[in-house]
Amino acid sequence: MINHKIVKIKRSKKYSDRFIIYFENKSVLRVSEDAFVLNPMKVGDLLSDSDIKELDDKMNLHEAKEAAYRLLSYRMRSIAELSKRLIEKGFNDVEIEFVVNHLIELNYLNDEDFGKAFILEKVKSKKIGPVALRFELVQHKLPSELSNMLIEKIYDEFPINKLISFHLDKRKIIKNTILNKKDQNRLNNFLKRKGFYWDSIVSVYSEWGIL
Incomplete structure (x- = not known):
């Protein structure tokens, strides 16, 4: 068994909670302060x-x-998103699995809580429809059953017809007034970009008498 002799120990200038251990063979080891306290070295x-x-x-x-x-600390993240970011930072599967499980136990990572907060912000603030919401949500790779359940719940709280009506009000559309073809196409495209299904759009148009 090869032993390596410590020739120098100093506290890291960049990270005050770490020590740098120098060995006789010119190799270097970084050690956290906690590990150093538990394993004193000289x-x-x-x-x-x-x-x-x-x-x-x-x-x-x-x-x-x-x-x-x-x-x-910047914002909530899904389990898959955090794992992806840790991979990008160069950590291996064992390290990532350990950290993710640790954070789940502390409830710092919770896909349902993340999904609820994410969806509420998107629908309440941006008034987007289910197509756009699902597209944005899929990037965070939540389990499909969870995504479907959360999407269904949010549109129970914020009905789709009311969201579409909000956009019509905001664009100063007048009820029972038929739009010309150019304005109708512009409105159609806007609502589609907002992520609403065509059936839902037509239903609200009928309620407003603008078809």
């Missing part, structure tokens, strides 16, 4: 390859957790 100590690997693995997990916390 110049002259010898560490085996397995000791170094264990400390390095712990450091990688520590960094993965810190990266996840930073990402969640």
Whole structure:
């Protein structure tokens, strides 16, 4: 078994909660402050390859957790989205699975809570329809059953005909006034871009008497 002699220990200038361990063979090991407290080291100590690997693995997990916390501090994220971002940052599957499970246990990651908040913001603020909502939601890779349930619930709370009527009011459409072809096409395209099904659009047009 090869042992590696520590020749220098210093606190990281960039990250105050980390120590940098220098070995006689010019290799370097980064260690979190917590790991250093649990495994005190001093110049002259010898560490085996397995000791170094264990400390390095712990450091990688520590960094993965810190990266996840930073990402969640900006906004809520789905499990799949957070996992993807951690992959992009170079963490491996084992590290990501550990961190994700840890955050789920703490309820910092919860797809249902994320989905509810995401959908509410999109529908309440932007008044979008189910086509647009589903398109935006699919990017966060929520389980399909959960997505369907949340979409159904949000349009129970914010009925589609009322959302379409909101857009008609906002565009100053007058009830029982037939639009010319140009204005009708422009309105049709706008509501389609907002993510409403054509059947729903026609139904509201009929209620308003603008067909």
